[in-house]
Amino acid sequence: MELRPVAAACCCALPLLVSLLTVRFFYVLWRSGKPPSRPHVAGLRCLIVLGSGGHTAEMMNIVTVLQKDRFTPRFYVAALTDSMSLQKAQVYEQSLIQSDGEKTVENAHFMQIYRSREVGQSYITSIATTLVATLHAMWVVIRIRPQVIFCNGPGTCIPLCISAFLLKVLGLGWSSIFYIESIARVQKLSLSGLLLYKLRIADQFFVQWPQLQQKYPRAQYAGRLM
Numbered sequence: 496m497e498l499r500p501v502a503a504a505c506c507c508a509l510p511l512l513v514s515l516l517t518v519r520f521f522y523v524l525w526r527s528g529k530p531p532s533r534p535h536v537a538g539l540r541c542l543i544v545l546g547s548g549g550h551t552a553e554m555m556n557i558v559t560v561l562q563k564d565r566f567t568p569r570f571y572v573a574a575l576t577d578s579m580s581l582q583k584a585q586v587y588e589q590s591l592i593q594s595d596g597e598k599t600v601e602n603a604h605f606m607q608i609y610r611s612r613e614v615g616q617s618y619i620t621s622i623a624t625t626l627v628a629t630l631h632a633m634w635v636v637i638r639i640r641p642q643v644i645f646c647n648g649p650g651t652c653i654p655l656c657i658s659a660f661l662l663k664v665l666g667l668g669w670s671s672i673f674y675i676e677s678i679a680r681v682q683k684l685s686l687s688g689l690l691l692y693k694l695r696i697a698d699q700f701f702v703q704w705p706q707l708q709q710k711y712p713r714a715q716y717a718g719r720l721m
Contacts, residue, residue, distance in 0.1 A: 516664065523663045527672075527698045538567035538602075542641035542659075542670070545573040545580035546649020553677060554647050555583055557720060563591065567602045570639050574610040574651045581605045608632055611650055625654075633658040640668045647675045648685045660696045671698045678703045678719065684711065 543558060545551045551573075558569075571584040588603040609628040611621065632654035644659055646652035652674075659670040674697040676688045681704050684692060691697045692711055701717040702708050708716040 519666065520664050523660070524695055527663075527695065538565060539642040540639060541566040541569045542636075542639055542644045542655065543569060543571050543584075544644070544646035544649060544652040544655060545571055545577070545584060546647070546651060547574070547577045547580060549679060550647055550649045550677060551580040551583055553675070553720065554645065555587060557645065557647070557675060558584075558587065563602075566643060568604060569602060570604045570606060570641065572606045572608060572635065572651070572655065574649070575607045576610060577607075581607065606635060608635055608651065608655070611654060629654040629657070633661070636662060636670075637667075641670050644670050644672045645675070646672070646687075648677045648680075648687050650687055653687055653690060656691060656696050672696060673699045673701070675701045675717065675720065676703060676707065676714075680704070680707065682706065 541561075543554060545554055569588075571581060573580040584603075585605060609624065609631045611625040611628040636655060636658040640662075641659065644652075644656065646656065656672050656674075659668075659672060662668040663670065672691075674688060674691050676684060680688065680702070683689075684702075684707065688700075692700055692713065700711075700714045702711065702714045703717055703719055705716050708714050
């Protein structure tokens with residue numbers, strides 16, 4: 496008999512919680528992409544997603560033009576099976592130290608996360624690996640609490656961006672997600688880009704070919720970045 500008031504309270508609280516999360520969800524969608532009301536003076540915790548192949552080369556080309564004192568500390572993240580990308584990032588950060596004595600040892604961090612699906616992996620077995628990768632990505636995002644995320648197409652960015660978006664909906668942090676589609680995508684978006692575009696997860700979505708911007712009007716044409 497004593498459990499009935501508790502059960503009734505839970506039944507009343509659940510619709511209220513769902514309503515609040517729904518309102519928060521649409522607020523995040525409305526707020527995404529707009530400039531912050533209070534510009535940050537100090538450095539911004541920056542999460543940079545790297546990927547195998549040309550993704551890392553393109554991303555490092557973008558990183559070189561960032562204001563290092565503004566986007567700091569920098570957290571480089573790559574798939575667990577992709578050590579080459581992190582090595583390139585480490586070489587770049589070391590070059591900053593050698594060139595101007597910048598204290599980037601404390602400002603640069605390098606991490607790896609599980610991959611959702613390896614090349615050639617069956618879709619059935621990828622269900623379990625995707626779940627593990629998403630949980631790992633959520634832990635990484637909660638640990639870093641990035642204020643800015645840069646990504647350009649590797650599948651590794653999907654669980655990271657979704658985790659950051661969920662934290663925004665829950666009010667546990669705010670990350671501005673900048674997605675730059677690879678220059679190799681001329682006529683259509685990559686799968687990662689298409690997901691982030693359709694789900695409206697990215698705050699700013701850039702393409703490097705004008706025909707892509709015409710096909711996806713919410714994207715912004717950035718010109719050739721390579």
